[in-house]
Amino acid sequence: MRLNLRMAASVVLMLALATAFGKPASAQELLPEQSAAKARQLLQQVIGALGGQAYLNVHNTECEGRIAQFGVNDEMMGYTPFRDMWLLPDRNRTEYISKGEHTIAGFLMGSDGLLITHGGTMITVFNGDEGWLLDKSGVSNEPEDIVKNFVDQKKTGMNNMLRSRMNEPGVEAQYGGPDLIDMKEAEWIEFSDRDRRDLRLAVDRLTHLPLRWVVTTRDPETRERTQVITSYTQYITFDGIKTPLSIVRARNDRKLTQTFLTGCKYNSNLEAQLFTRASLQQHAADFSKKGYSNAKDKN
Numbered sequence: 001m002r003l004n005l006r007m008a009a010s011v012v013l014m015l016a017l018a019t020a021f022g023k024p025a026s027a028q029e030l031l032p033e034q035s036a037a038k039a040r041q042l043l044q045q046v047i048g049a050l051g052g053q054a055y056l057n058v059h060n061t062e063c064e065g066r067i068a069q070f071g072v073n074d075e076m077m078g079y080t081p082f083r084d085m086w087l088l089p090d091r092n093r094t095e096y097i098s099k100g101e102h103t104i105a106g107f108l109m110g111s112d113g114l115l116i117t118h119g120g121t122m123i124t125v126f127n128g129d130e131g132w133l134l135d136k137s138g139v140s141n142e143p144e145d146i147v148k149n150f151v152d153q154k155k156t157g158m159n160n161m162l163r164s165r166m167n168e169p170g171v172e173a174q175y176g177g178p179d180l181i182d183m184k185e186a187e188w189i190e191f192s193d194r195d196r197r198d199l200r201l202a203v204d205r206l207t208h209l210p211l212r213w214v215v216t217t218r219d220p221e222t223r224e225r226t227q228v229i230t231s232y233t234q235y236i237t238f239d240g241i242k243t244p245l246s247i248v249r250a251r252n253d254r255k256l257t258q259t260f261l262t263g264c265k266y267n268s269n270l271e272a273q274l275f276t277r278a279s280l281q282q283h284a285a286d287f288s289k290k291g292y293s294n295a296k297d298k299n
Contacts, residue, residue: 039173049208054240065261091275158213170194239266
């Protein structure tokens with residue numbers, strides 16, 4: 001009986017060692033210097049998988065697709081076509097076209113107060129710490145909380161971290177250990193900065209492409225914890241850059257939006273004028289003239 005128990009224990013130990021063989025070390029097994037070195041190694045693999053120097057040299061992007069918005073019970077509330085343009089690092093213009101009432105822009109910017117009412121086009125423009133909105137009522141300044149959320153999202157964005165912020169003074173990266181995400185072997189990289197933000201990146205162990213980007217914040221007054229998770233799937237190459245066609249965004253386990261990209265251009269000839277209040281005012285004026293001309297043609 002004792003011999004059988006010893007043999008069984010030996011078999012279990014051998015199986016455990018065989019299972020562990022080839023697996024990445026857990027974060028607890030590494031010294032701080034080793035953890036930082038492993039994180040840097042993983043980050044270089046991630047950047048290489050996304051396009052290497054071509055990815056790092058991106059200075060503007062232009063993507064089109066549809067955004068699906070979800071309600072409180074995870075029911076889909078419809079699709080909104082969009083066109084999203086970035087002039088890096090801090091200028092953004094997004095054009096939404098809706099056939100009904102949606103709060104899509106509010107969800108994206110962390111507020112539930114913005115609406116595309118009764119269909120039509122809505123354009124949001126952010127330039128640094130300024131922002132404007134064009135809808136049927138004309139051009140207006142974005143509310144302060146929306147502009148603040150844009151600035152925060154820019155600082156905590158995955159691409160911004162990979163392209164520039166990870167090299168800033170005070171930003172540190174540590175290895176976060178292995179995991180299994182959507183039936184894929186993954187490894188975590190954990191970032192911290194001088195503002196004590198909690199940022200985590202999950203990377204596919206085989207392809208080295210990002211799977212999830214997690215931003216955790218706490219309200220300074222209530223200490224309430226908020227976690228925003230962005231998931232990336234269906235990568236395809238545009239202009240030498242690996243781009244996820246499906247992007248899901250959730251807040252505190254509540255699914256908010258899913259983006260379906262139909263195409264992207266990198267380093268195209270985007271004009272800086274597009275990211276100004278004057279461009280929105282000109283767009284509104286042109287639309288008014290076109291609407292008036294169409295009305296005359298019908299008469």
